[in-house]
Amino acid sequence: MTAPSFRASGRIRTVRIGxxxxxxxxxxxxxxxxxxxxxxxxxxxxxxxxxxxxxxxIPDSTPVDWCETLRxxxxxxxxxxxxxxxxAVERGARLLCLDLRGAAADKGNxxxxxxxxxxxxxxxxxxxxxxxKGPGPGERQNEVLTACAxxxxxxxxxxxxxxxxxxxxxxxxxVAFGHAVTAETPIDVNLCKQLNILMTDLHFPPDSIVxxxxxxxxxxxxxxxxxxxxRIRLQALGGDEMxxxxxxxxxxxxxxxxxxxxxxxxxxxxxxxxxxxxVLWEITTAVSxxxxxAAVLVMRHPAAIAAVEKAIDGxxxxxxxxxxxxxxxxx
Amino acid sequence: MKLTGLQIFKLLPNTNCxxxxxxxxxxxxxxxxxxxxxLDACPHASDEAREKLGAAxxxxxxLVKIGGGEREVAVGEELVLFRHEKTFYRKTAVAxxxxxxxxxxxxLARVREASSFSVERAGETLRLDLIAVKETAGDAARFAxxxxxAREACTLPLILVSxxxxxxxxxxxxxxxxxxxxxxxxxxxxxEAIALAxxxxxxxxxxxxxxxxxxxxxxSAVEAGVHDLVLSPAAGGAAARLxxxxxxxxxxxxxxxxxxxxxxxxxxxxxxxxxxxxAAAGICKYASIVVLENPEPWQYLPLLTLRQNIYTDPQKPLxxxxxxxxxxxxxxxxxxxxxTNFSLTYxxxxxxxxxxxxxxxxxxIDAEGQSVLTAWAAGxxxxxxxxxxVTDRDLEKSVPHRRIIIPGYVAMLSGDLEDKLPGWNVMxxxxxxxxxPSYMKDVWAKAAS
Ligand code: B12
Ligand code: SF4
Numbered sequence: 001m002t003a004p005s006f007r008a009s010g011r012i013r014t015v016r017i018g019x020x021x022x023x024x025x026x027x028x029x030x031x032x033x034x035x036x037x038x039x040x041x042x043x044x045x046x047x048x049x050x051x052x053x054x055x056x057x058i059p060d061s062t063p064v065d066w067c068e069t070l071r072x073x074x075x076x077x078x079x080x081x082x083x084x085x086x087x088a089v090e091r092g093a094r095l096l097c098l099d100l101r102g103a104a105a106d107k108g109n110x111x112x113x114x115x116x117x118x119x120x121x122x123x124x125x126x127x128x129x130x131x132x133k134g135p136g137p138g139e140r141q142n143e144v145l146t147a148c149a150x151x152x153x154x155x156x157x158x159x160x161x162x163x164x165x166x167x168x169x170x171x172x173x174x175v176a177f178g179h180a181v182t183a184e185t186p187i188d189v190n191l192c193k194q195l196n197i198l199m200t201d202l203h204f205p206p207d208s209i210v211x212x213x214x215x216x217x218x219x220x221x222x223x224x225x226x227x228x229x230x231r232i233r234l235q236a237l238g239g240d241e242m243x244x245x246x247x248x249x250x251x252x253x254x255x256x257x258x259x260x261x262x263x264x265x266x267x268x269x270x271x272x273x274x275x276x277x278x279v280l281w282e283i284t285t286a287v288s289x290x291x292x293x294a295a296v297l298v299m300r301h302p303a304a305i306a307a308v309e310k311a312i313d314g315x316x317x318x319x320x321x322x323x324x325x326x327x328x329x330x331x
Numbered sequence: 332m333k334l335t336g337l338q339i340f341k342l343l344p345n346t347n348c349x350x351x352x353x354x355x356x357x358x359x360x361x362x363x364x365x366x367x368x369x370l371d372a373c374p375h376a377s378d379e380a381r382e383k384l385g386a387a388x389x390x391x392x393x394l395v396k397i398g399g400g401e402r403e404v405a406v407g408e409e410l411v412l413f414r415h416e417k418t419f420y421r422k423t424a425v426a427x428x429x430x431x432x433x434x435x436x437x438x439l440a441r442v443r444e445a446s447s448f449s450v451e452r453a454g455e456t457l458r459l460d461l462i463a464v465k466e467t468a469g470d471a472a473r474f475a476x477x478x479x480x481a482r483e484a485c486t487l488p489l490i491l492v493s494x495x496x497x498x499x500x501x502x503x504x505x506x507x508x509x510x511x512x513x514x515x516x517x518x519x520x521x522x523e524a525i526a527l528a529x530x531x532x533x534x535x536x537x538x539x540x541x542x543x544x545x546x547x548x549x550x551s552a553v554e555a556g557v558h559d560l561v562l563s564p565a566a567g568g569a570a571a572r573l574x575x576x577x578x579x580x581x582x583x584x585x586x587x588x589x590x591x592x593x594x595x596x597x598x599x600x601x602x603x604x605x606x607x608x609x610a611a612a613g614i615c616k617y618a619s620i621v622v623l624e625n626p627e628p629w630q631y632l633p634l635l636t637l638r639q640n641i642y643t644d645p646q647k648p649l650x651x652x653x654x655x656x657x658x659x660x661x662x663x664x665x666x667x668x669x670x671t672n673f674s675l676t677y678x679x680x681x682x683x684x685x686x687x688x689x690x691x692x693x694x695x696i697d698a699e700g701q702s703v704l705t706a707w708a709a710g711x712x713x714x715x716x717x718x719x720x721v722t723d724r725d726l727e728k729s730v731p732h733r734r735i736i737i738p739g740y741v742a743m744l745s746g747d748l749e750d751k752l753p754g755w756n757v758m759x760x761x762x763x764x765x766x767x768p769s770y771m772k773d774v775w776a777k778a779a780s
Binding site for chain 1: 616643
């Protein structure tokens, strides 16, 4: 007997990050995400042509708030974003996320010109595509990301992120200089759809939008994100064009701020080795979000990244297609 | 499959004898279809009617119980594919595995470590559920000894992992009376394993390669009279597992494949992080039992927290009762802190206040179970609401020092709150609850002295 299968009537859009010389950029290779006509990794009943990608987070300035276990692997490059980027690429990174945290007023107050200059140096040092994350919605972010967008014309960055109250400037920068933009809304199907509509109303191409559903970390709101992502994805595969964008999740930032990754074994002996517990916290957050549909995971710890890359390989292994006979109700 | 009123009516005698309390058989059938009455009320129903209605009323995935007593494990009875449709009910049971090759001390240490792990988190006690004992040497006496050792070291129900009928029998005898799960029946030993499960009335894992074969094996076990089954479509890697578990869950819910309506089990193996990665995937996607083949204490908290997340009803945040909670031996001089009634938030904050060892009062505001920032953004945790809670509860009397500590993430409320609470001193606490102990020692101690 054939199992009830899930037949999609829509396809997730393919978003391309990274401009090669053919696009007027200098990236060695572009990264593409999206393109599914099935639930995450359900390649037995639909297409999932592209592999989810892990982006290595590269802070623009010494991240003093990173805990010990997280700093340890980056000991040699901790104060130098360019060396840090090279370090990541040497370890197989195909995508980087430059975090311009230092542009925030209370974290260094770097000027837009300085941030753009750092971006230029990174682009010169490595050939992989880049996500550029601003210090958070507002005037400052607009300034900084606009300067970066201009400095990297042709490089097809992914700029993060546009929010409902503050999307026009980023959209304009994306259109003017040919970049993709993330659309961030707090864990809600309708807010997500609405922002996508607002952005495309400004003639921003829908295949340049990546949805940031604002994930919580494991144990801290993950249960909400997980379901909202599943619902967005079901609706998208059911044909809702304004939800057919791939997801990005800032896994590292959410995972490494929680208490459970920091408490030393001496204080809670039964919790086990702190370093590996922390790495697994990030892995577990990532793995569950992959099953909910994440296409880009921005992560921090090299061991967590390696384990998640391996998990993705396993999930992308050839599985036999099965013919669909019955169709499930969706939504 | 659910039967309609008319379908049920056709199974009834149609004599309208009224002994069921209804005027007609049809009326009774309608009530049955709406599940408002039980067929037992009709003394004349045929065996055929009972059987058909019984099957229709059974959940699509059978409830299977392992072990007994306080730590009994119950899995199955799921009703949906996606947790937002309803909720997932029976939490994935997590097992730590030992094997009969291990030195006795190592085996004991692992069983003790796994069975004693217990962490309170947001109103739930996170614990492992099962110990799996695996046979590796084909030696029945050795396997029995390992089973006995595991059983003596803890009260968790056991899974006996062997394909050798002789070893399984020795294992069941060593675990006598504790209703272990046998894993199990597969190619080559199915008949004998099924017979063992029947003889000892214990639940059984049936393992085939792929969906169809596994279900066929399960159906034959049912025919032989073994009903408490767990399925293992022992297919290769992560992709195949996701496929098979998804198809079996769908078949079960659609009742489209005989033998598919049982809970699913998987072994999460591999070195380093691999085993935990597999386990995490299983918890998300339809595993009712996950066996950690190489369990380590650092894996337990992340995996059990994921399970808590996936099995929490997303439509109903866990809440605590609003009110003033004393923590420790709190009196008039104790600090007063305020937060929301989201149980995770309450739990994080109260644990850290306890850790600070300074007796305190914690004012919990009714914010419909939302976190501090969510509630603030939704207008359910603002100066007015906090001020009202303080005055309604007459806190100016029980807190004569009139200082209130608010969460650091809502520092912006402090001015407004001081306006609304004349005579009070609003102190801004740290953002993360983990910093409460040092805040209490430094800032509070100074303010209070
Ligand atoms: C899960 C979540 C939700 C869930 C609700 C979960 C719940 N039960 O509250 C849902 C999906 C329903 C939701 C909805 C919304 N959300 Co929301 N949500 C989150 C998320 C991801 C996690 C929240 C959480 O559970 N935190 C964990 C708990 C434990 O944290 P906490 O309560 O703050 O407690 C910590 C500290 O504050 C401290 N603490 C607590 N109490 C006290 C007391 C004292 C005295 C001290 C010293 C310390 C202290 O200790 C705790 C541990 O450190 C956050 C983003 C994030 N990653 O944090 C957004 C977030 C809170 N949400 C946000 C928003 C905007 C919303 C919505 C308004 C969106 C909308 N427009 O609909 C709605 C509001 C709900 C409504 N309309 O009714 C924003 C708030 C932005 C802001 N700064 O104002 C956030 C920050 C996301 C963002 N970056 O935009 N959300
Ligand atoms: S008791 Fe049974 S036979 Fe009699 S009326 Fe009720 S349903 Fe019909």
